Amino acid sequence: MAKKSRVKRAAGALAILALGFAGILVVGAATMRSRQPIVSPLPAAELTLDGEGLAARLSSVVRQRTISTSLDSPAPAAELEALRADLAAAFPNAHRKLDLEVIGEHSLLYTWKGSDASKRPIILCAHMDVVPVEPGTEAAWTHPPFDGVVEGGFVWGRGTLDDKASLVAILAAVDVMVVDGVTPARTVLLAFGHDEEISGRSGAARIAETLAARGVHAELALDEGSAIVEGVVTDVPAPVAAIGIAEKGYVSVDLKAEVPGGHSSTPARDNALTVLARAVERLQAEPMPARIDGATEQFLAWVAPEMRFGPRVALANMWVTAPLVRTMLAISPTLGAAIRTTTAVTLFHAGVKDNVVPAVATATVNFRVLPGDTTDDVLAHVKRVTNDDRITFAPQAGSRTEPSRVSRVDVRGFELLAETVRQVFPGTVVAPSLVLGATDGRYYASVADDVYRFLPVRLRPEDITRIHGKDERIAIENLVQGVRFYRRFLAQAAGSD
Numbered sequence: 384m385a386k387k388s389r390v391k392r393a394a395g396a397l398a399i400l401a402l403g404f405a406g407i408l409v410v411g412a413a414t415m416r417s418r419q420p421i422v423s424p425l426p427a428a429e430l431t432l433d434g435e436g437l438a439a440r441l442s443s444v445v446r447q448r449t450i451s452t453s454l455d456s457p458a459p460a461a462e463l464e465a466l467r468a469d470l471a472a473a474f475p476n477a478h479r480k481l482d483l484e485v486i487g488e489h490s491l492l493y494t495w496k497g498s499d500a501s502k503r504p505i506i507l508c509a510h511m512d513v514v515p516v517e518p519g520t521e522a523a524w525t526h527p528p529f530d531g532v533v534e535g536g537f538v539w540g541r542g543t544l545d546d547k548a549s550l551v552a553i554l555a556a557v558d559v560m561v562v563d564g565v566t567p568a569r570t571v572l573l574a575f576g577h578d579e580e581i582s583g584r585s586g587a588a589r590i591a592e593t594l595a596a597r598g599v600h601a602e603l604a605l606d607e608g609s610a611i612v613e614g615v616v617t618d619v620p621a622p623v624a625a626i627g628i629a630e631k632g633y634v635s636v637d638l639k640a641e642v643p644g645g646h647s648s649t650p651a652r653d654n655a656l657t658v659l660a661r662a663v664e665r666l667q668a669e670p671m672p673a674r675i676d677g678a679t680e681q682f683l684a685w686v687a688p689e690m691r692f693g694p695r696v697a698l699a700n701m702w703v704t705a706p707l708v709r710t711m712l713a714i715s716p717t718l719g720a721a722i723r724t725t726t727a728v729t730l731f732h733a734g735v736k737d738n739v740v741p742a743v744a745t746a747t748v749n750f751r752v753l754p755g756d757t758t759d760d761v762l763a764h765v766k767r768v769t770n771d772d773r774i775t776f777a778p779q780a781g782s783r784t785e786p787s788r789v790s791r792v793d794v795r796g797f798e799l800l801a802e803t804v805r806q807v808f809p810g811t812v813v814a815p816s817l818v819l820g821a822t823d824g825r826y827y828a829s830v831a832d833d834v835y836r837f838l839p840v841r842l843r844p845e846d847i848t849r850i851h852g853k854d855e856r857i858a859i860e861n862l863v864q865g866v867r868f869y870r871r872f873l874a875q876a877a878g879s880d
C-alpha cells in the first residue's frame with residue numbers, strides 16, 4: 384500500500400513537471416515577438432506606372448539571345464551589344480544622366496553620382512545573360528522562348544525571371560527617378576554582368592576588381608538570389624520575402640580508383656569500379672554534419688513568430704527542440720540543403736568492354752558548402768569517409784568557391800530592405816535567408832560591407848520550376864512591383880536632396 388502511494392505520488396510529480404514543461408514551451412511560443420517592421424503605405428505618386436510599356440521593354444530585352452552556354456561558349460558579343468543598345472533606347476533618361484562604362488568587354492557599370500561624397504555608395508546588381516533552352520524542348524514552350532511574347536498578363540521567355548526582369552526594373556526605376564528630378568545623396572552604382580550563368584569571372588568579378596582598384600567601398604550590394612515565395616514555407620500563411628544574407632560555397636571533387644584489372648573470366652574480389660562505387664556510396668550515406676546556425680538560424684527566428692501555433696512551439700524552444708527541428712528539416716531536399724554541406728554524386732566513368740575488368744574508375748562529387756564549413760573541410764571529409772588508399776582525389780580546377788560570409792541584419796541597409804518589402808508588398812513576411820545556389824553577389828563581398836541577394840518578385844512553387852526550365856514568364860504586375868520596389872529602396876537608401 385505504502386509502495387503504491389509512493390509510485391502514485393511520483394507519477395503525480397512527473398505529471399506536474401511535464402505540465403510545467405509544456406507550459407514553458409507554450410509560453411515561449413506565445414511570447415515570441417514579431418520582427419516585422421511596421422511601415423507606412425507606399426506614396427500614392429509611386430503607384431502609377433505604365434505596365435504595358437514596361438512589358439514591351441522587357442519583351443525587347445528577352446528577344447536578345449544573350450545565352451551563356453559554357454565557358455567555351457559564352458553569350459555572343461553581337462547579342463550583348465544589341466542588348467546594350469536596346470537598354471539605351473528603352474531608358475533614355477537614365478542613360479542621359481548616368482555614366483556608363485563597359486567592363487570585361489560586355490559587362491556594364493553605371494554610375495549615378497551622389498551629391499554627398501562623404502556617403503558611401505550602394506550597388507544594385509543584375510545579369511544580362513541567360514541559360515540556354517534545353518535542345519529539343521523549344522517546341523514544348525507555350526510561346527517560343529526568345530520571342531518575348533506578351534500575353535495573358537505575362538511576358539513570356541527565357542530570362543524573364545532570371546534575371547532580365549531585375550535588369551529592366553532597376554533601369555526603369557532609375558529612369559523614372561531621373562524624370563522626377565531626383566539626385567541621390569549617395570552614389571548609386573548599377574552593375575550588370577554578362578556571364579553570371581557561367582561563373583561571372585569575366586563580368587561581375589571584373590567590375591568588383593575595377594571598383595576595388597578605385598578604392599570604392601560600398602555600404603551594400605543588392606543582387607538576385609532569393610525572392611518572395613508563396614506556398615513554399617508551408618507553416619507561414621503569408622508570402623515570405625526571403626532576403627539572402629549568405630550563399631553556399633562550391634567544390635567538385637574528382638575521385639579516381641586504380642586497381643589492377645584483367646579478364647572478366649577470372650575476376651578478383653574487387654576492381655576499380657567496385658572500389659569506387661563503395662566509396663561513393665559511403666560519401667552519399669555519410670554527409671557532413673547538419674547544423675542550424677548563421678543565415679538559416681536567422682531565417683527560422685524571423686519566420687517563427689509568423690507561424691501557426693504548432694510549429695511555432697517547436698521553433699520558440701530550440702534549446703530543447705533543435706535536434707527534432709534538424710531532423711525535420713533534413714527530410715526535405717531544399718530545407719536539408721540549408722542546414723548542411725550537401726553531397727551530390729554527378730559523374731561516374733568506368734569500363735570499356737563487357738569482358739574487361741576496369742583498372743581505372745573515376746567519379747565526380749559536387750559539394751555545396753555551408754557557410755562555416757570550408758572547401759578544405761570538404762576535402763578532409765572525403766579523405767576520412769572514403770578511407771581507401773586505392774583511391775586518389777582532387778578538387779576540380781576552378782571549381783572551388785568558399786561560402787560567403789553572412790551579411791548583417793542589424794544594420795540600416797537590411798532594415799531598409801525589410802521596410803521596402805513591407806511597403807511594396809503589404810502583408811509579406813520578411814526573413815533573412817541562405818541562398819543555396821551561386822550568384823554574382825559573391826564577387827561584391829570585397830567591395831561592400833554587406834551583400835544582400837533578393838529579387839523583388841512573387842513566386843509560387845510552379846513559378847520556381849520555370850527558372851532555368853520550361854515556360855519561364857513573369858506577370859506584368861510582378862514586373863511593375865519590381866520597379867516600385869527598386870524605386871522606393873533607392874529613394875530611401877540613397878536619399879535625395
Ligand SMILES: [Zn+2]
Pocket residue numbers: 510545546579607
Ligand atoms: Zn540569375
